[in-house]
Amino acid sequence: MGRNLFNKVWDLHRVKTLDSGLDQLFIGLHLIHEVTSPQAFSMIKERRLKVRYPERTYATVDHIVPTLNQSRPFEDELAEKMMLALEENTVSNGISLFDADNENQGIVHIIGPELGLTRPGMTIACGDSHTSTHGAFGSIALGVGTSQIRDILATQTIAVSKPKVRRIQVTGKPGPGVTAKDIILKIISELGVNGGIGYAYEYAGPAIRALSMEERMTICNMSIEGGARVGYVNPDETTFEYLRGRRFAPEGEAFDKAVEYWKRIASDEDAEYDDVYSLDISSLSPMVTWGINPGQAVSIDDNLPRLTDLDEGSADVAAKAYEHMGFQEGSQILGMPVDVVFIGSCTNGRISxxxxxxxxxxxxxLAEGVRGLVVPGSKHVAMQAEREGLPGVFISAGFEWRNAGCSMCLAMNPDKLKGRELCASSSNRNFIGRQGSPEGRTMLMSPQMAAAAAVSGKIVDVRELMGGEK
Amino acid sequence: MSANDIKITNLTGQCVPVRGNDIDTDRIIPARFMKVVSFEGLGEAAFYDIRYNSNGKTDHPFNLDVYQDASILLVNKNFGCGSSREHAPQALMRWGIKAVVGESFAEIFSGNCTSLGIPVVEVDSADIGRLMNAAEETPNMNMIIDIESMTLNFGDFEIEARMNSAARNALMTGSWDSTGVLLDSGEEIDAMHESLPY
Structure with a gap:
């Protein structure tokens, strides 16, 4: 039997198996940002350690940066303090930083790929759970906590349990208006928000092969919402073409040599998996979430589930969700009025x-009374959008066009919901309070569905605005 | 060089039950409390938005007098899902939590707990229900978590528990603060740094 990419790449990076039974895994590329790294730098300083290979770490700022006025010092003193800490930590340790005024700045999971830092066959870690995004290139990319950031800075390795591998085989051709976001929301709703615990997800099959790199990133990004710390797609010509010419990608002969390696680490035709799950997306409709975790999603033309149709554990969480959202079981999701629309995030803040x-x-x-926010995922995304005239489209419709950052995905900057506002959001989490108001409400969907909600003032089926047949 | 050599083989303490499945890290610590450069003082932020509302303190267990001395947190399924923020276990630890017992845990959260020397102990669904009921009826009763035998003793109950075996070993051998252990492989690390094709 052949081997899958995950096992090949893991074995290549395993320094040893520790006495505890955990594997010591070498991290080839380490990405850091301002929120989860300062304590790690303090810890290595206290222990009189140094950063072992500063050239394997890149830093940017994304979580706390304001998207309106980015001039320094930031108005928010705490945010400014975090910026200063990152600047000091990167300078004193010789780490490259894409600061707020650098043209390469953006959400860490957007800039890694667009700069060609993220490549197949790597192990990649970042103190952020959406690090799984980088798996779209055929790398093992995992979110880590601050103690592990400390370990990576000091040793370039982490102590970690090796997960099992589940192949998610996706077939069928999606209809118009059905996106990568809908595919991953469907997968999470089927397998559950804890279905992936202990697994890495390999997304495969003709429907995945047919996706662009940006679409593959959307899918891998939300692996963690299904409980899987790692999600990946095998590298192929789409991957290689995306990387060719990127700033940090190898060039010329080195590129060709890299491609040989990238092809070699892809899963073999007859690779073994610990589990396989299949999904046909031929009849998939746009998905929206109605609850307080990303698994609580329905197809746009379905009604909300009845509590009696759910098992006991799910029914408890659903009851809590209905209470928070103010929705009725069994009711329609279509027509739900929205207050705010957020288009952006590491899930769906790319140019496509x-x-x-x-x-x-x-x-x-923009429908009357609706606040709309478009936040490009990086400065390069923003510049490309400007070249294509996209800001004008949004601004003339009444949206606000902002600077790059995480923004209202997690509301660590001034972009927040107020009170019980309901937000149609292209982000990744609908947890209670996630978008900055403890009573705020989030419905996750694709950027086109969010745009449709913005111009309609309510949840609608984007396919009806597209002029295509439903 | 590290907090190491602290072997964690058993723990005794009062329990605080926080009921509900899929309690995510945003609920454990809302993102606005992460605008800090140290973990100090995060205990007060634990479960903040469910401990406080416009009327002041809620009846969340972390607010109740009877649980103020508790050091073992009892939870249901998929606790700690969502973000990788170590601020979540840090906030719980700084509130006073030294161990977490539940039905299941999100992976990054569980790894973060191990890094801090907090045992993450799994028990069956029926058992957690009984433990939570008992902790509510008798809040000042001590639970004994024996990591060597993987048993929990709580009043009349003696319950079989499970842990990730590597995490359990790391706690028992005092290697949960991993930096020192990892640094022992310095030469192998350097060799891999040189030999990787990127």
Missing amino acids: DLRAAAAVVEGRK
Whole structure:
């Protein structure tokens, strides 16, 4: 039997198996940001350790950066303090930083790929659970806590349990208006928010092969929402073409040599898996979440589940969700009025996302009373959008066009919901309080569905605005 | 060089039950409390938005007088799902939690707990229900978590528990603060750094 990518790449990076039974895994690329790294730097300083290979770590700022006025010092003193800490820590340890005024700045999971830092066959870690995004390139990319950031800085390795591998085989051709976001929301709703605990997810099959790199990133990004710390797609020509010419990608002969390695680490045709799950997306509709975790999602044309149709554990969480959201079991999701629309995040803040949202918005206006925010995932995404005239489309419709950052995905900057506002959001988490108001409510969906909600003032089926057949 | 050599083989303490499945890290510590450069003082932020509302303190267990001395947190399924923020176990630890017992845990949360020397102990669904009921009826009763025998003793109950075996070994051998152990492989690390194709 052949081997899968996960096991090949893991074995290549395993320094040893520790006495505890955990593997000591070498991390080839370490990405850091301002929120989860300062304590790690303090810890290595206290222990009189140094950063072992500063050239394997890159830093950027994304979580706390304001998206309106980015001039320094930031108005928020705490945010400014975190910026200063990251600047001091990177300078004193010789680590590259893409600071707020650097053209490469953006959400860490957007810039790694777009700069060509993220490549197949790597192990990648970042103090952020959405690090799984980078798996789209055929790397093992995992979110870590601050103690592990300390370990990576000091040793370039972590002590970690090796997960099992589940292949998620996706077939069928999606209909118009059905996106990568809908595919991953469907997978999470089927397998559950804890279904992936102890697993790495390999997304495979013709429907995954057919996706662009940006779409694959959307899918891998939300692996963690299904409990899987790692999600990946095998590298192929789509991957290689995306990487060719990127700033940090190898060039010329070195690129060709890298491609040989990248092809070698892909899963063999007859690779073994610990589990396989299959999904046909031919009849998939756009998905929206109705609850307080990303697994609580329905197809746009379905009604909300009845508590009696759910098992005991799910029914408890659903009851809590209905209480928080103010929704009725069994009711329709279509027509739910929204207050705020957020388009952005590491899940859906790339250029293809903004294009798709702009296509829906073009020639339309934001519905009365709706606040709309478009936040590009990086400065490069913003610049590309400007070249294509996208900001004008959003601004003339009544949206606010902002600077790059995580923004209202987790509301660590001034972009927050107020009170019980309901937000149609292209982000990744609908947890209670996630978007900055403890009573705030989030419905996750694709950027085109969020755009459709923005111009309609309520949850609608984007396919009806697209002029195509449903 | 590290907090190491602290072997964690058993723990005794009062329990505080926090009921509910899928309690995510945003609920354990809302993101706005992460605008800090140290973990100090995060205990007060634990479960903040469910401990406080516009009327002041709620009846969340972390607010109740009877649980103020508790050091063992009892939870249900998929506790700690969501973000990788170590601020979550840090906040619990700084509130006073030294061990977590529940039905199941999110992976990154569980790894973060191990890094801090907090045992993450799994028990069956029926057992956690009984433990939670008992902790509510008799809040000042001590639980004994024996990591060597993997048993929990709580009043009349003696319950079989489970742990990730590597995490359990790391706690029992005092190698949960991993930096020192990892640094022991310095030469192998350097060799891998040189030999990787990138």
